[in-house]
Amino acid sequence: GESVGLHLPTLSVQEGDNSIINCAYSNSASDYFIWYKQESGKGPQFIIDIRSNMDKRQGQRVTVLLNKTVKHLSLQIAATQPGDSAVYFCAENMRTGFQKLVFGTGTRLLVSP
């Protein structure tokens, strides 16, 4: 069936580096994508979203890129900080009149000082 997957389960970076977390999706009907950050023992926190009519969206230190041709989504974090250490999930939504997100398995980002 349709699914969202992540390329890397763990990403280790040095403080100050830029981080890139990737996500592949397979449902061409999905038109809305979200990135979440989940710290240990807490619920996922909304980071940034993007709709399928866009290919790039920027937030504070984060940028999401969407490549519909290859069904690929990425989250870029600039000047990564130790507080960015968490598990990051991408999720896709198929707008069938009701929002029902499909989540990937997550990528753990480890930031070393």
Add this chain to the structure above:
Amino acid sequence: SQTIHQWPATLVQPVGSPLSLECTVEGTSNPNLYWYRQAAGRGLQLLFYSVGIGQISSEVPQNLSASRPQDRQFILSSKKLLLSDSGFYLCAWTQEGEQYFGPGTRLTVT
């Protein structure tokens, strides 16, 4: 502003015992509400969702049930817990396409 509450935060229950987890949302009306389960080190699995009072849709067959007795209250229940019911249970709601999560309940079935 909108706030979502879950309780209890942690719970340890023996196999075969009943379960009731509660989720309430403040600051909005008629939200879409969701229950997810997250196994350790894994992604989120959608269990139930609700578009209104008394309206429950189940995503996967399982040992759990859900109810929505009030507009901003969503309850997850079980009559007899299984070991496999252990996990991190998250309630969520949507507004204008964005989905927000509660703090979660960590359930350990022993």
